[in-house]
Amino acid sequence: MNILIIEDDLRVAELIQRGLTEHGFSSSLAYDGLSGKKLALQHDYDLVITDVILPKMDGLDLCKEIRQTKPDLPIIMLTALGTTDDKIEGFDAGADDYLVKPFEMRELLVRIRALLKRNNKSSQHTGFIIRYSDLEMNLHSKLVKRSNKDISLTPKEFKLLEYMLQNPERVLSRAEIAEKVWDTHFDTGTNFIDVYINYLRKKIDKDFDNKLIHTKSGMGFILKAE
The missing domain is CATH 3.40.50.2300 (Response regulator)
Structure with a gap:
């Protein structure tokens, strides 16, 4: 190396x-x-x-x-x-x-x-497209679309959304997100995860009636079409 x-x-x-x-x-x-x-x-x-x-x-x-x-x-x-x-x-x-x-x-x-x-x-996973509802992510080109509208994400926002897309309709705790997206070195005592969830909401959900990113009080976050 x-x-x-x-x-x-x-x-x-x-x-x-x-x-x-x-x-x-x-x-x-x-x-x-x-x-x-x-x-x-x-x-x-x-x-x-x-x-x-x-x-x-x-x-x-x-x-x-x-x-x-x-x-x-x-x-x-x-x-x-x-x-x-x-x-x-x-x-x-x-x-x-x-x-x-x-x-x-x-x-x-x-x-x-x-x-x-x-x-x-x-x-080992490049070149695949992940879809949920009208949201689409291309892991190879790093492009994200919702209803064919391009969405620009920072690298960390992309990784967070990728993990949520790989685990749809399942509540993800802050500890799990910290481990899987920030490789366990993330300080769960800070508000990093909530900040990035809010970033994603503004980009993924703001212009759409059907919200995909939801907070489960005391438990974490879930990607779900409601």
């Missing part, structure tokens, strides 16, 4: 690289956003680890650029900014996971392995 590390703090970058090497990973280093973007797009990496605050191009813009060309490349963001809004901004830019500094190397390794495992599984 080959991992790209984009981090302008030389000490932190070398600590991460040393930890990865000790656990059998190959890695490359970039110390600014533009160099990281060039490496990410020119070479085949299994995963990218990037800081948010970088010279020449910040990690959020870098993540968006990578996502345009390599939508399935796992990305972990590292940052000292740990508020709910900061994390949502990172996820909306296309990050798969978000780790707040300072962190332990073993925690980073757990997240890396979880993302690599999930990415290997999801690669």
Whole structure:
């Protein structure tokens, strides 16, 4: 497995690289956003680890650029900014996971392995279309339509809706969504899931009389045509 590390703090970058090497990973280093973007797009990496605050191009813009060309490349963001809004901004830019500094190397390794495992599984399911009621999702093209109307979703919104489409008419608890969509590293004490459910409602249900996303008080959420 080959991992790209984009981090302008030389000490932190070398600590991460040393930890990865000790656990059998190959890695490359970039110390600014533009160099990281060039490496990410020119070479085949299994995963990218990037800081948010970088010279020449910040990690959020870098993540968006990578996502345009390599939508399935796992990305972990590292940052000292740990508020709910900061994390949502990172996820909306296309990050798969978000780790707040300072962190332990073993925690980073757990997240890396979880993302690599999930990415290997999801690669077996590309090219399929999931439908429920008048809602349609193409897992290959990443397009979502409702009644033939295109719906634009962020990467995290897409993953959340994908899981709901794969489990229609079944109540999904916040803990289950945290585990399946955020790979168990999601802090269920925050309101992340409710924020993203509200994002989906505005895009999926707002312009339609038949609402599909429902809240079951005290239990979770359900995708159901009522």
